[in-house]
Amino acid sequence: MAVRIRDIAQQAGVSVGAVSRALKGQPGLKEATRTRIVEVARRLGYDFSRLQNSPIKRVLFVLHRQHNIALALPFYSAVLLGAESACRERGIVLSVLATSPADSLAAAIRLHEPDAFLCAGYLEPERLALLKASGKPVVLADLWQPGLAAINPDNQQGGYLATRHLIDLGRRRIAFLTRSLAHFSLREREKGYRQALFEAQILNDPALEVVAPPGDETEEGLAQAVRHLLALPVPPDALFACNDAVALIALRVCREAGIRVPEQLAIVGFDDIEAAAQVVPSLTTLAVDKAALGRQAVEMLLAGPEEPPPQRQLPVTLVVRGSSQSTT
Secondary structure, three states: OOOOHHHHHHHHOOOHHHHHHHHHOOOOOOHHHHHHHHHHHHHHOOOHHHHHOOOOOEEEEEEEHHHOOOOOHHHHHHHHHHHHHHHHHOOOEEEEEEEOOOOOHHHHHHHHOOOEEEEEOOOOHHHHHHHHHOOOOEEEEOOOOOOOEEEEEOHHHHHHHHHHHHHHOOOOOEEEEEOOOOOHHHHHHHHHHHHHHHHOOOOOOHHHEEEOOOOOOOHHHHHHHHHHHHOOOOOOOEEEEOOHHHHHHHHHHHHHHOOOOOOOOEEEOOEOOHHHHOOOOOOEEEEOOHHHHHHHHHHHHHHOOOOOOOEEEEOOEEEOOOOOOOOO
16 A cells, blocks of 8 residues: 555654655755654655656756866866756756755755756765655766666776777876776776776786875875876876866976976876867867766656666767877
């Protein structure tokens, strides 16, 4: 027998109206009361998909504050614009929330009153669990979490293509530099890097895999990581950077140190942000259709719940430019 809102109200000791507001994320309840009602509903086995019959009119684009910096915004702003375009075409209001563990996510949700969530980039598992517990549709873009619908670039294939390209150029000491391995996309890119080395039977020096120290993901921290690589007794002859922003920092450090790119160090990035084609030498990278990432995430929200939650991948394309292949 299906669990009714009246059953939840009786078990939680609240009114039917309070249950309705709690399950729909509407204002007018204390957070402790809202949490208790949702927990009771889940324990009783309430079918949250029943809340999703009404059309989606408001989508909240959730972005971690750590992405609200120069290293990440060129990528996520393009994803946001793609999502906004898809929403505008359908008469949906899209609002944006930049959040961190220090913020009250529940309070922000009550303020925006969304019908669905589009989460882009890294978010802590606990915060994703809170969004999922709301019973509203959730789709992840450039992120993965068990039990949630997600769309991602083919990060592992991209990491493989980047590293294979460098191997085909005759490079053998290929470094991998990342600002973090907490992010799903960056872990997948590292997998592709290692896969290409393994297939080429290259036993790589562990010193060539560098992760920025925790809490030190600023430009200067990454620059120090590049300087560390260049100062090795046998420095790398190639570098696969986890994304274009990191690759651009590597290009700057090489220029300051008098290292010739690509002659002494070939560099490949990932994402194909606008600056990649403008820098000198222009940056070899993996092109991601960032607008499509946002648009398709909105389409997945509107498609309604599926079991198991769908997982999509967007293809990536290697774009060879001057940082890995001399034009002279």
